[in-house]
Amino acid sequence: MNSAERTFRSLHFGLYSTYMERTKGLSNFHTHCNLDDGTGVMEEYVLSALSKGFSALGFSCHTPGKLQDGWHMRTEDFPGYLEEIARLRSLYKDRIEIYAGLELDYLEDTREMVGYEYRDQVDYTIGSVHMMRHAKSDRYLAVDGPIEEYELLLEDNFQGDIQRFVGYYFEIQERMIAQYRFDLLGHCDLMKKRNKGNRFFDPKEPWYRKLASHLLKTARKHKVRIEVNTGGMARGATDEVYPSFEMIEECALLGIPLTLSSDAHQSAHLDFYFSQADDQLVQAGHRTLDVLQHGMWQSVPIV
């Protein structure tokens, strides 16, 4: 083969592999496992990702650190987590890209990002708000936990005022966005997880739309990437993805980049509802999604 042929071949192969990445290109960067509140060992998720034709998989355990509560990773497990990801990355390097991430927790009462000290040891981080400090018991209660916790927060912290409760959840995320740097904003309308059948509020009402819109504008100002998360649907808790279609449409208008995540807690759910969510994204006006590729966040076409 002469040099012209070699150049042609490498160019041709280069273009072909780019095309393959785009069309094959399934990936997920919000993945739990048995080191936090997920089930199954990490390798099980890699094998599932391979069977589904993924080109990349990122693990994002609930961060180690001060919240040692049974659903966050135990701090002593963190070195083993990184070692296992390194082992899997090397073992499967010809077939899939594997990344180490963490889902960090912003605490509204102390304004700290739990796990922020680990950010340099991982490839990317997700910024999430799951909890608020309960005024009466002084414990953290989850907005996506048991319904009793949601109701305790609503009654005791907000005197039953759902608009203030929801408004505060959006406001905390805006604070987190202004204070810290992270790669993805996690499930930004998580308040609807316990709102099946609009039990507490109607997300189409103007007050709600206004609060949601304010969050999105803050996200745009700080150049935050937002995830479209199918995890609520996988658990049967919601009838739609996080965030709602209206918010996804507004992200398109504002030019906010999105990723698509399953927030999988079991390996079978790695691509849960992905094809339908893809269609919705296109319908909402999006033409690209952000993915980690070759170690960098890149925008890839979805149409």
Ligand SMILES: [Zn+2]
């Ligand atoms: Zn989460």
Ligand SMILES: [Zn+2]
């Ligand atoms: Zn998660």
